[in-house]
Amino acid sequence: MIKLRCHTDHVEEAGIEPRVLAEFGLDHRARVEPIRDRPDHRVCRVHDRHGTYVLKVWRGEDAPELANYRLLARLGVPTIQVVAATGSALLLEDLGGTGARRLATEDDLADPAVITALATWYRRLHDAGAPPGNWAVPWEHEHLTPDALRRTGRRLGLDHEPAWISAVESLDPVLEAARRLPQTLVHNDFHVTNLALVPGAAIMIDFELLRIGTRAGDLRNVTGQLGPAARETFLASYGPVPTEEQVIDAPLAVLGALAQFSGDAARLPRWVRFLVAEVRDGGLTRKLAAVAELH
Structure with a gap:
């Protein structure tokens, strides 16, 4: 010691x-x-x-x-x-310094070498975690239930929106479709402050939200915070992900994020306002319809 x-x-x-x-x-x-x-x-x-x-x-x-x-x-x-x-x-x-092992910065996300190394780390995580073993790791959507969506709808003023009512009614079949997809370990919490750079590699840190889930959801969590060029580099470096995974993940990403929001409903952050608008303008309905068309 x-x-x-x-x-x-x-x-x-x-x-x-x-x-x-x-x-x-x-x-x-x-x-x-x-x-x-x-x-x-x-x-x-x-x-x-x-x-x-x-x-x-x-x-x-x-x-x-x-x-x-x-x-x-x-x-x-x-x-x-x-x-x-x-x-x-x-x-x-401690990675808080400026040495060879350090925390990443926003500028690092514009470096193709860093993005390629990041994709390599995610591929390694997903390959190592598939298929999941008998681990005490929750499923990524276990918090998502019809009752949770009803509570969220009331908090955000969506409970009378036809699109939200339809989402509550169709949630269970979508979750069943998600469970049938290949599962693996997912980091589930990408942010530049959780990215570290070490000689020759990039690694993620902070594993409070480690879950069992799909590659598509974890990659969406990363690419949603990258610029266009970095996103293209990341996906090209990681490799293809089945379209079915992406289609099923799309509505669950919207519903899961809104269901987890616990802040002040009177002062919604920008990302919540964006997702609420997607519910109201038909975006969520189209994503749910795409899932239904798979089967």
Whole structure:
């Protein structure tokens, strides 16, 4: 176990219990810098004479990301270096600098070499995760139910829209069609802040939302955040994906995103307004019709 040191006052400021630090062999003279504080976990940076590390600590006993890192390591999928782990915390390498191993920036998404390496990482994940084993990883659409859509419709003022009513009624058959598709592990959370660059490769980090799902959905999650040239490079590097997967994923992407939105309904973010408009202008209806035409 690496021996690090941690000032008690900095520990308290970061919201990290001394007990957690002791489990990693941390003592009282390191500097702890808070990075992120969420309802279920905290993240901080630990500075010590041995180096700088990122400490991710979960508040409760439910910390699926810990198991996800172990699963990916077992499958040979490259991830950020895990220095050490306990039952409720991860000690990770720090990629916050400008060295050979670093977090990506928006500018990196315009580099064809980076995009090609990113496609290679996704292909490796999907190949390693297919077919899924007996893993404690949720299905990507398990939150999507008719009742969830009814609640969403009421919150967003869509409950009387014919297109939304039709979506609720046709959801179960679409989900059944999605379950029949080839399934694999999906990262499900692409963002440039979750992309790291290491010598000769790109890797994704943060596996809180690792799921079982389709390649089409995971690739859509990536390409929707790339520019036209980068999107073309990514898809060409990754290789073909069956049209059926893309057709079935299209309406579920709209419904799933809206069902998961939990923000202020009176102040909708731009992406929610865009999807609501797609419901009202017939876009969702056309996507559902395309699924029906497959069978």
